Amino acid sequence: MNIHGSQAVRQRRRLIMVLVIIAACAVGFAVGRFWMHVQNPIMQEREFRNLSYAYNQIMDGYLEGASPKSLVNGAIEGMVASLGDPYSVYLTEDKGEQFIQSYEDHFVGIGVTIREQDGEFIIEEVIKEAPAEKAGLKRGDVLLKVDGTPVKGMAFDKLMTTVRGQEGTVVKLQVRREGLAEPLELPVTRGSVPVHTVSFEMKEDGIGVITISRFADKTGDEFDSAIKALESKGMKKLLLDLRSNPGGLLEPTIHIANRFVPKGETILQVVYKDEKRVITHKSEQKEPWKLPIAVLVDGNTASSAEVLAAALKDTANAAVIGEQTFGKGVVQQFRQLSDGSVLKLTEAQWRSPDGQWIHKKGIKPTIAVPAPAYTLLPRLPAGLKLKEGDYGERVETVQQMLQVLGYDTGAPFGVFNAATTEAVKAFQRSEAIPADGIINDRTAYRMTTRLMEKFRAEDPQMLTAMEELRKTGG
Incomplete structure (x- = not known):
């Protein structure tokens, strides 16, 4: 038996095996790369290299540091925004959850709507059958504290985040109620709030x-x-x-x-x-x-x-x-x-x-049938303070509101003059609120409420529809 010949055969076999393994790896790599490009066509775009380069540079060298999640989400948001379509959007995590919940028949919370008025937060509505109603909260209650933290000066978004929470947890609210000498402490268990459309x-x-x-x-x-x-x-x-x-x-x-x-x-x-x-x-x-x-x-x-x-x-x-x-x-x-x-x-x-x-x-x-022109007036923002001597679009909006409600503000529109001050005072007296002639949140809210009541009473579209239906058989 030729020992050297046998060794040579074994060496050739090992070499062939190595070459086969290398070839298999190469084919596997090529196939994998091919399928990666098929499944991820973005990788075939030249600009993808720019995206990858920017990501790596930011992660490696940006002075303040960066979150990979934030970078990727930002890239997706930018990609969708580049479509120029106001109806296409990418909503990240919590925003996405809120979007989905907006179409459901309930959400988790306490079940109140809140408005801001002259630095205070007032409960505008208590949703029927919601946790807030069961806990005894009422329309007009003024929020003072949430879980012991005063809300005065708190941003509205922060307040809403503080009030919201997980189902079954308790939020302790302190409120001021008209007619009561002392604030009320009301624990509210967060739960299912029905959504009615x-x-x-x-x-x-x-x-x-x-x-x-x-x-x-x-x-x-x-x-x-x-x-x-x-x-x-x-x-x-x-x-x-x-x-x-x-x-x-x-x-x-x-x-x-x-x-x-x-x-x-x-x-x-x-x-x-x-x-x-x-x-x-x-x-x-x-x-x-x-x-x-x-x-x-x-x-x-x-x-x-x-x-x-x-x-x-x-x-x-x-x-x-x-x-x-x-x-x-x-x-x-x-x-x-x-x-x-x-x-x-x-x-x-x-x-x-x-x-x-x-x-x-x-x-x-x-x-x-057009709606009355006053229904198109812009909404007055919270934190409003307008007085004699002020001027601008918001002054003009206030004057138009007062004119519709029957109070003469004089001329010209857009300037808070003496006649406007007297008109504001007259309106405030009719509402039994301090007649100081200054437009603040409370006065603006009352004006808006009276305009809404006026529209409901004289709604020309509703009245026309009712009249048309009366003409029909049945």
């Missing part, structure tokens, strides 16, 4: 009015309950108020449309990029709707609220009354990622049943 009432002549503030997860169920309640009261005609409804989820919109649009008729078409996919939603109406119906819209009626208004106008013979709608005819899909962040991206647009694109056009009412 539908309200209803029965007007004269058997006209039921349903108002939808937006379309959320349970809006369809709430609407069904409202219809049932109004029918039990003898509803003969229906007025659907979609004014200032910004839209929301499409599913409850279609659910509601199914009640009114005849079976088999088109509610809307959702058209995706390059019309590669078109989804036509047709009515699945269970029984014909027989009562006359009218719809109220305005310039803030948008998105899925426009979907419903267009469907009822085109196929359900509904009178649409008010002002031309906002014109948001694009559809966003939102996806929640594993860390809670949300990517909301415009992926489609919709056509009305008669085939019209609505985006940037809106829906024209069948009966045009």
